[in-house]
Amino acid sequence: MKRKNLSIFLLLFVGFSSLFEGCKSSDVDATSSTSTSTGTSTGTTTGSTTSNSSSITTALAVTATTTTCNSTGVAQIVCLAEAFKATLSSTQLAATQLTYSKTNAQKWSNLPAGMxxxxxxxxxxxxxxxxxxxxxxxxxxLTLGTTDEGYDEMIGNLVADDYLSSIGGGSTYGAGNYYISFLGTPSTSSLWAILFTGHHYTQPITFNAGAVTGVTPAFRGTEPQAAVTAANRTYQAFEQERVAFAAMLTGLSTTEQTTAKLSGSYSDLVLGPGQDGKFPATKSGLQVGTLSSDKQALVLKAIKLYVNDLDATTSAAILTKYTSELANTYISYSGTTAMSSQGDYVRVDGPSVWIEFSYQGGVIIKNTPHSHSVWRDHSGDYGGN
Known part of the structure; x- marks a missing residue:
């Protein structure tokens, strides 16, 4: 009898131990990781970070489309928006399909959704x-097929946020905390917008009368700045932009750098979330029109890394405008020209385009800078509404 009771006890012990281990695993976000990042407060982009992707990023990384929306342009986007809505329950749809209002359009931030x-x-x-x-x-x-740009950049951002969740950020971070909404009913004849927003990524696209009328304010950032490997892919979602700005600034002569240098220091963006319409009355820095053609090309290259995130038709129209205004655009910076140290900051301010890039202290990964950036348009934010 004692042996029988002992056997029952051992079986129960093993069962509860397995259950306990399973519960511990489920308490961790869907990503599991080991960090091998070698970054410091300067030069933080070397090394790599390993992270298993969540089920969300795994599903979204499959870019082959399965749709019957065979129209083109805005008509196709309307069709795809309605196709997505058709998959939602009535409760989900009520949360997703909202009225177009200033209050709703401004519901974006660089903070996680839980904050x-x-x-x-x-x-x-x-x-x-x-x-x-x-x-x-x-x-x-979004553009498709370019590594770490467009749709791929979006996925890389979600992968990075999954990583933050797994190393101590907890449930506040991760791909599951990014939100999609439709402001106004998708249509080829009226005003409406797509708003996709979460920590370190916001992309609005505003439509009116069957045309794209605005794609800003668009927020980008990433932590870690170093590469993240997930599902046999390596992402470094916002490194090209940092490198492009460094090339733009280090390519200037000493005199040009002096003219471009701002007098103050910047720990974050000037026109981040909640700062709509507060563009400086006077432009600062170095006028692009005074530069040689090869140096102007470096400015345009940096701008393109933002604009070319969008589909080809939309990006081409915006680039035509920004290129025509390039001579009257100004560049400025604070900190170092290498854009590799905490406190480094760069700005592009044109008649229309406004881009800021800030390299600032880490939040989850301490003592390791990461990027914040915003792209605005002087007259086109929220489609000019």
Missing amino acids: SARVGINLGSLSDTQLAAFRNLMVAV
Whole structure:
């Protein structure tokens, strides 16, 4: 009898131990990782970080579309938006389909959604079918096939946030905390917008009368700045931009750098979230029109890394305008020209374009800088509404 009781006890012990281990695993975000980042407060882009992707980023990384929306342009985007909406329950749809208003359009931030509320429905609540429909929509509005730009940059940002969740950020971070909403009913004849927003990534696209009327304010950033490997892919979502700005600034002569240098220091963006319409009355820095053609090309290259995130038709129209205004655009910076140290800051300010890049202290990964950046348009934010 004692042996029988002992056997029962051992079976129960093993069972509860397995259950306990399973619970511990589920308490961790869907990503598991080991950090091998070698970054410091300067030169933080070397090394790599390993992270297994969450089920969300794994699903979204499959870029092949499965849709019957065979129209083109805005009509196709409307079709894809409606196809996504058709996968939602009535409760989900009520959270996603909202009225177009200033209050709703301004619901974006560089903070995680748990610290700054968003509108819409979060990716973590979507099924595989719903994620596929969301993917089809975003593939249509962002460029596809360029490493760490456009749609690939979006995925890299989500992967990085999964990593932050797994190393101590907790449930506040991660791909599941990014939100999609429609402000106004998708249409080829009226005003409406797509708003996709979460920590370190915001992309609005405003439409009116069947045309894209605005794609800003668009926020980009990433922590870690170093590469993140997930599902056999390596992402470094916002490194090209940092490198492009460094090339732009280090390519200037000593005299030009002196003219471009700002007098103050900048720990973050000037026109980040909540700072709509507060463009400086006077431009600062170095006028691009005074530069040689090769140096002007470096300025334009940096601008393109933002604009070319969008679909080819939309980006071409915006670049035509920004290129025509390039001579009257100004560049300025604070800190070092290498854009590799905490406190480094650069700005591009044109008649239309406004881009800021700030290299600032880490939040989850201490003593390791990461990037914040915002792209605005003097007259085109929120589609000019």
